[in-house]
Amino acid sequence: MLRLSSADTSLDIxxxxxxxVSRLIHKGADVLRPTLDGEQRVLFTACFPLVPFxxxxxxxxxxxxxxxxxxxxxxEGSPHTLHGHGWQNRWKVVEATASRAVLSYRHAPDSWPWExxxxxxxxxRPAGLRAFLxxxxxxxSTMPAGLGFHPYFNRTPNxxxxxxxxxxxxxxxxxxPRNWHGGPLKKDWTHTxxxxxxxxxxxxxxxxxxxxxxxxxxxxxxxxxxxPDCHWLHVFVPLGEDYFCIEPVNHMxxxxxxxxxxxxxxxxxxxxxxxxxxxx
Numbered sequence: 071m072l073r074l075s076s077a078d079t080s081l082d083i084x085x086x087x088x089x090x091v092s093r094l095i096h097k098g099a100d101v102l103r104p105t106l107d108g109e110q111r112v113l114f115t116a117c118f119p120l121v122p123f124x125x126x127x128x129x130x131x132x133x134x135x136x137x138x139x140x141x142x143x144x145x146e147g148s149p150h151t152l153h154g155h156g157w158q159n160r161w162k163v164v165e166a167t168a169s170r171a172v173l174s175y176r177h178a179p180d181s182w183p184w185e186x187x188x189x190x191x192x193x194x195r196p197a198g199l200r201a202f203l204x205x206x207x208x209x210x211s212t213m214p215a216g217l218g219f220h221p222y223f224n225r226t227p228n229x230x231x232x233x234x235x236x237x238x239x240x241x242x243x244x245x246x247p248r249n250w251h252g253g254p255l256k257k258d259w260t261h262t263x264x265x266x267x268x269x270x271x272x273x274x275x276x277x278x279x280x281x282x283x284x285x286x287x288x289x290x291x292x293x294x295x296x297x298p299d300c301h302w303l304h305v306f307v308p309l310g311e312d313y314f315c316i317e318p319v320n321h322m323x324x325x326x327x328x329x330x331x332x333x334x335x336x337x338x339x340x341x342x343x344x345x346x347x348x349x350x
Contacts, residue, residue: 236277
């Protein structure tokens with residue numbers, strides 16, 4: 071476990087559990103959902119990186135340059151491969167100072183037939199956290215690649231979200247995108263709406279302008295900003311829980327089966343990078 075600090079803000083990082091954030095504390099209060107002591111399941115942490123793709127790939131299957139790739143299921147109860155590799159592997163600590171940590175994860179070719187290196191940087195400041203995530207293609211052939219972050223925010227009955235978006239991908243019964251709806255649907259995040267809902271929300275929103283605001287009632291508590299190519303914001307609000315997720319990502323779910331999905335193709339030696347700010 072690494073602990074970073076800056077003034078009255080601290081950040082706990084667990085490199086062994088997917089390079090995840092365990093706690094982010096400002097003035098004695100948890101900014102993100104805290105990880106329980108001893109918890110080793112990354113889905114129960116405060117935030118983790120998404121690399122080399124985000125969300126689900128239908129049945130883990132896709133075609134690249136005429137070659138079929140078949141990925142194993144990596145999430146219990148679902149045939150759809152989820153969130154890439156970074157979240158389920160240990161990361162190496164490359165550098166650590168009082169307020170900055172650099173982590174690295176290197177992937178050898180397997181069912182994902184490309185070699186790559188991912189770099190994760192956490193920089194803690196008195197008024198917030200900035201995180202960078204990059205992936206470099208170390209293979210000779212072109213590699214598809216996507217990046218994002220998966221933060222969990224604390225939720226109260228008064229939690230509200232504001233995020234300028236222009237539409238939403240409606241999900242099917244397997245939480246995969248079925249069709250796109252322009253404008254608000256059930257929730258109008260652009261003009262601020264309550265987070266709570268009568269069913270689980272698990273959708274990718276399009277046209278994200280890189281800024282989201284979280285309110286407790288009328289009080290602004292946090293601001294999330296993301297790099298310009300994160301045009302998608304995945305919102306996850308499970309029923310009966312005390313948290314919700316707003317995930318800035320640079321492609322939509324199941325990107326191999328949709329046009330203009332945002333997924334990049336990295337040539338040999340090429341790098342892609344995204345960043346996220348959480349301000350108090």
